[in-house]
Amino acid sequence: MSEVQQARRPKILLLATTACAYPGADYVGQIHSEYSTDTYIIRVPALAVFPPEFYLRCFQKGIDGIIAMSCGHECPYPGAYERFAERIGRAQELMKRQGLDARRLRTTAICTVCGRAFLKEVQDMVQRVAQSGGQLVGK
Amino acid sequence: MSKVNPPNEKPANGNQQPKVGVYVCRCGGNISDVVSVEKVAEAAGQMPDVVVARQNTFMCSHPGQQMIVDDIAKLGLNRVVVAACSPRLHELTFRKTLVRAGLNAYLFEHANIREQVSWVSKSDPEGATAKATRLVGAAVAKVRLSRPLDPIKVDATRQVLIIGGGVSGLRCARDLSQSGFRVVLVEQSAALGGRLTELGRLYPVQVEAREVLHSLISEVSRDAAIQVLTSAEVTAVSGSIGNFSVAVRCAQQETTIHVGAIVLATGFDTYEPLPGEYGYAEFPEVITLPQFVRLLEKQGPSDGQLQRNGRPVKNVCLVHCVGSRQIEGIHQPGPDGRLHEYCSRFCCTAALQAANEIRARFPAVNVFDVYRDIRTYGRGHESYYEQASKQGVIFFRFLAEQLPQIRRADADGSALVVQVKDTLTWGEDLEIPADLVVLVTGAVPRDLSRLIDMLKLSRSPDGFLQEVHPKLRPVETAVSGVFLAGGCQAPMDVGESCTAASAAAARVSAALLKGYVELEPFAAVADPALCTGTGACIEVCQHQRAISLVDVMADGVTLRRAQVNPALCGGCGMCVPACPHGAIQVDGWRLEQFEAMVDAIAADY
Numbered sequence: 001m002s003e004v005q006q007a008r009r010p011k012i013l014l015l016a017t018t019a020c021a022y023p024g025a026d027y028v029g030q031i032h033s034e035y036s037t038d039t040y041i042i043r044v045p046a047l048a049v050f051p052p053e054f055y056l057r058c059f060q061k062g063i064d065g066i067i068a069m070s071c072g073h074e075c076p077y078p079g080a081y082e083r084f085a086e087r088i089g090r091a092q093e094l095m096k097r098q099g100l101d102a103r104r105l106r107t108t109a110i111c112t113v114c115g116r117a118f119l120k121e122v123q124d125m126v127q128r129v130a131q132s133g134g135q136l137v138g139k
Numbered sequence: 140m141s142k143v144n145p146p147n148e149k150p151a152n153g154n155q156q157p158k159v160g161v162y163v164c165r166c167g168g169n170i171s172d173v174v175s176v177e178k179v180a181e182a183a184g185q186m187p188d189v190v191v192a193r194q195n196t197f198m199c200s201h202p203g204q205q206m207i208v209d210d211i212a213k214l215g216l217n218r219v220v221v222a223a224c225s226p227r228l229h230e231l232t233f234r235k236t237l238v239r240a241g242l243n244a245y246l247f248e249h250a251n252i253r254e255q256v257s258w259v260s261k262s263d264p265e266g267a268t269a270k271a272t273r274l275v276g277a278a279v280a281k282v283r284l285s286r287p288l289d290p291i292k293v294d295a296t297r298q299v300l301i302i303g304g305g306v307s308g309l310r311c312a313r314d315l316s317q318s319g320f321r322v323v324l325v326e327q328s329a330a331l332g333g334r335l336t337e338l339g340r341l342y343p344v345q346v347e348a349r350e351v352l353h354s355l356i357s358e359v360s361r362d363a364a365i366q367v368l369t370s371a372e373v374t375a376v377s378g379s380i381g382n383f384s385v386a387v388r389c390a391q392q393e394t395t396i397h398v399g400a401i402v403l404a405t406g407f408d409t410y411e412p413l414p415g416e417y418g419y420a421e422f423p424e425v426i427t428l429p430q431f432v433r434l435l436e437k438q439g440p441s442d443g444q445l446q447r448n449g450r451p452v453k454n455v456c457l458v459h460c461v462g463s464r465q466i467e468g469i470h471q472p473g474p475d476g477r478l479h480e481y482c483s484r485f486c487c488t489a490a491l492q493a494a495n496e497i498r499a500r501f502p503a504v505n506v507f508d509v510y511r512d513i514r515t516y517g518r519g520h521e522s523y524y525e526q527a528s529k530q531g532v533i534f535f536r537f538l539a540e541q542l543p544q545i546r547r548a549d550a551d552g553s554a555l556v557v558q559v560k561d562t563l564t565w566g567e568d569l570e571i572p573a574d575l576v577v578l579v580t581g582a583v584p585r586d587l588s589r590l591i592d593m594l595k596l597s598r599s600p601d602g603f604l605q606e607v608h609p610k611l612r613p614v615e616t617a618v619s620g621v622f623l624a625g626g627c628q629a630p631m632d633v634g635e636s637c638t639a640a641s642a643a644a645a646r647v648s649a650a651l652l653k654g655y656v657e658l659e660p661f662a663a664v665a666d667p668a669l670c671t672g673t674g675a676c677i678e679v680c681q682h683q684r685a686i687s688l689v690d691v692m693a694d695g696v697t698l699r700r701a702q703v704n705p706a707l708c709g710g711c712g713m714c715v716p717a718c719p720h721g722a723i724q725v726d727g728w729r730l731e732q733f734e735a736m737v738d739a740i741a742a743d744y
Contacts, residue, residue, distance in 0.1 A: 009266070013737065013740065023597050026227060031600045033259060034260060036266075037256075037260045037269065038270075039270070040270065040740045041251070041274075042277065042736055042737075042740075045711065045728055046712055048716075049725060050715075050716065050730075051715070051716030052716075054733070054734070058737050076377075077709050077711035077713070078682075078709075079713065080711040080712075083713050111591075112595055112598070113597065
């Protein structure tokens with residue numbers, strides 16, 4: 001841990017599905033497009049694994065923005081996408097109730113070759129987080 | 140115990156205090172040119188439970204892997220993290236390294252610091268280094284909580300689906316049948332043959348394409364193990380390696396077939412020049428190489444005579460690299476907005492073959508060959524170049540920045556004039572008379588968006604389907620059980636397509652021949668100590684009978700507890716949040732592991 005507190009950089013979590021969004025992120029790398037280093041990708045088989053509280057916990061720990069990158073209706077697990085959508089909706093409700101900006105939790109479908117959509121989502125979240133001026137950690 | 144974990148495995152390596160080794164790969168500069176690999180390794184050395192942290196030029200190389208094996212033996216490591224390329228390339232490689240050293244394969248974690256860090260962060264090396272460090276931290280946090288797992292073994296269906304009935308699909312079907320597999324060959328058009336039906340003689344041995352095709356098709360149609368479905372298409376795919384269910388629509392009927400593997404032999408399209416590109420669609424005397432091949436056919440539109448618009452052709456001018464090796468700012472992108480930056484490879488030799496054929500059959504006709512570079516790269520190809528030179532084909536060479544221009548001739552004689560700034564004569568502006576201009580067009584990727592969506596395939600930057608690794612896994616896709624054969628992967632000539640098809644057949648055999656496949660052990664597991672038998676997990680589960688309530692005896696009392704059948708569980712984890720007690724988790728991806736990763740990312744190093 002650094003002794004001197006440097007200017008705090010935002011942290012954006014990208015939860016990316018193994019079948020679609022994770023290879024989509026790899027594709028962006030293969031074409032050498034650049035995006036913010038404030039992004040951290042976690043590979044997840046299906047996003048339905050997360051309870052709504054998981055997302056709130058992330059924000060409490062100091063994550064500034066989350067993009068849940070799913071397979072959308074191309075989800076290889078039957079019913080998982082619908083269940084995930086419900087749980088995200090519930091998470092956003094809880095966020096509002098706690099005074100958190102619900103736009104800090106974004107959902108999007110990213111396919112294996114959706115480079116442009118990936119970059120746009122990341123760019124949008126980077127801007128959203130920057131506009132909030134670091135006043136993001138809700139208590 | 141399954142094959143992946145040898146019986147002499149060191150015991151209980153999941154229950155000991157974690158001792159983690161971290162290995163950071165330079166990838167020969169691919170990573171280390173942007174990320175300070177030394178700093179990442181240094182920071183990793185300070186992370187909890189990390190015993191050793193090192194860096195290496197190529198972790199996937201033998202010395203790189205051996206470093207891990209040696210450290211496991213010397214330092215008693217029981218967890219390993221490698222920070223390198225995407226896990227889609229080498230996660231399997233390193234899992235096997237662990238097994239070689241006597242560790243369970245699933246006590247490994249892979250941090251992606253190439254595709255998802257160095258390749259996307261060129262202008263921010265400092266940020267990239269910090270990001271890589273946090274991702275390594277997350278991998279360490281996850282692997283500390285990993286437990287040893289055994290792969291799930293399931294029987295594999297010994298039937299294979301091949302999509303595409305061109306030369307690659309036909310070759311692959313025969314090879315698979317000879318290895319003892321049943322094959323379903325699905326072709327979207329009404330007849331087998333694909334692009335081969337449009338070709339004349341095939342280099343390098345001048346065999347007639349229709350003869351090759353005829354013998355292949357008759358072999359396939361006589362083969363009782365191969366079922367051919369023409370005018371058919373794949374409409375849905377589910378399942379995984381060993382057991383795919385594929386819906387095929389054929390003659391207005393939808394049938395479901397069960398296969399262990401899927402081979403894509405969907406081929407490529409030939410490039411169609413843009414209107415006005417080198418006078419195409421503007422002057423009728425400008426045609427493409429495939430059109431010219433048809434013109435040369437004895438049964439072709441002019442009975443094999445060299446004519447255009449009823450006039451005999453005296454001067455033929457070939458222009459190379461049309462629709463290939465395109466450069467931004469010089470070439471126009473196609474309707475899909477895409478430039479074709481790659482070399483299509485087969486067209487140089489095909490053009491020279493056509494040139495030689497003109498000179499041999501019509502000695503009075505002049506052939507002018509206007510090229511950027513000649514790439515007669517394959518076995519036997521160079522002799523076509525030599526022969527063309529000997530037979531009096533006249534060569535001109537242009538630079539990409541000074542493309543040849545084509546205009547109508549002012550005077551009588553040949554209809555067109557091709558203007559070239561010729562570097563072979565040190566930049567002279569030359570005018571070539573032409574009755575026929577042949578644009579040497581290459582290959583373009585097919586629109587396979589439906590199949591790509593259905594099978595979750597990856598495309599390479601040039602738009603063709605992508606293999607896992609060009610050398611280590613050259614015909615496998617990142618989707619286990621889905622293979623590539625031929626021109627869907629890259630521009631290939633007929634010989635190369637057949638080689639690729641045989642390679643795909645061999646890889647399918649390697650995957651299915653033992654009669655079973657090993658699936659990743661990422662299934663849900665219920666903890667009987669936490670479960671109270673609410674059945675909430677069963678209510679949300681979409682997989683029939685994957686979870687059931689069973690009676691278990693504890694302290695002389697019979698209790699109802701959830702139990703998962705790992706072979707039926709899809710591993711989606713939908714049940715995880717449903718349980719009020721957190722009693723059900725997906726092995727390998729437990730919620731506490733995700734939380735630990737988030738904590739590591741949120742932490743400062």
